[in-house]
Amino acid sequence: MAERVCVSHDWNHLLICPVCRASLSVTESCAHCGERFEIVEGTPRLMSERAATTVSFPFSSARSVVPDELKRRVLNYAPTNTTGQLPYHMDAAQATALTKLPTGSLVLEIGCGGGQNRTWMKSLGLNYLGTDVSKTRVYAHLQAHGGPDMLADAHFLPIKNDCIDCVYAAAVNEHLASPVQAALEARRVLKPGGMYLGNCSFMEPWHDESFFHMSPNGVIELLLASGFDIDFVYPGRGWHGFKALPRMAFMGPMRSFAVLGNLFNAAYKAQVAFANMRRRSKGRPPHNPLLVDAKVAGAMTWIARKPAAPLTRGNEASA
Ligand SMILES: [Zn+2]
Incomplete structure (x- = not known):
């Protein structure tokens, strides 16, 4: 069962109710809307399924392309x-x-x-x-x-x-x-x-x-x-991604397959190095390294x- 104690922290004065956004003076409940909050093993849980909003932001066709x-x-x-x-x-x-x-x-x-x-x-x-x-x-x-x-x-x-x-x-x-x-x-x-x-x-x-x-x-x-x-x-x-996909996809005895990611990455880097050599020979700048990584x-x-x-x-x- 959750403890019912008033927990005081140096950031307590910054808290608002996630439901009605009124200031919270204690972490157990909202004096404005009455929402009650659990304390999970001493940690305030300032969450509620009653919290709701409409997500809106300005958008223009200028942003359809970066x-x-x-x-x-x-x-x-x-x-x-x-x-x-x-x-x-x-x-x-x-x-x-x-x-x-x-x-x-x-x-x-x-x-x-x-x-x-x-x-x-x-x-x-x-x-x-x-x-x-x-x-x-x-x-x-x-x-x-x-x-x-x-x-x-x-x-x-x-x-x-x-x-x-x-x-x-x-x-x-x-x-x-x-x-x-x-x-x-x-x-x-x-x-x-x-x-x-x-x-x-x-x-x-x-x-x-x-x-x-x-x-x-x-x-x-x-x-x-x-x-x-x-x-x-x-x-x-x-x-x-060559590292992330196998590292996160292969488990247990298959974990060692993750090393294949390094091979794919080496092949990708070699391809870029070769392309850059050709570009330089034609007087063109090399590929942007960040875009290559991205x-x-x-x-x-x-x-x-x-x-x-x-x-x-x-x-x-x-x-
Ligand atoms: Zn409230």
């Missing part, structure tokens, strides 16, 4: 200067971006699993709030990191507008029924100018009930639909920002 100029500007590997062991699933350039945040910045991790990034984030002097939909759907060795601070649905974040410095969501978006709604929520809770770091499956197998796997254009459109300024979109480093990327990564000036349209919460 302009080459936009692709040239955003399809680039973000710079890294991070050394040492990175946490599970962490991209080196995203780690670099996180190390540049001012001390005391609040990072909201969506889909934090076992909370395995908490210690690393705190070592950077960052405040950390980890959310997930469950305490137990990740591997046992990840659960040992303290788990989520609260359970929440990425489509209905129980968090006030404009209060988060950075939203971090790794390997999450492919598991969302409405990636646009979740990205709109990420933008809503971010401070103007706040950073949105994420990645999403591209050429990974269908896994863990995933919904939408995203190509480079898909990621760009998701970020534009949800009103972000895009800094970088790039393939997950070292995680090409064509077979296992996942796509992004660094985006909420615009500094607030947008005036209908998706803002009323709380």
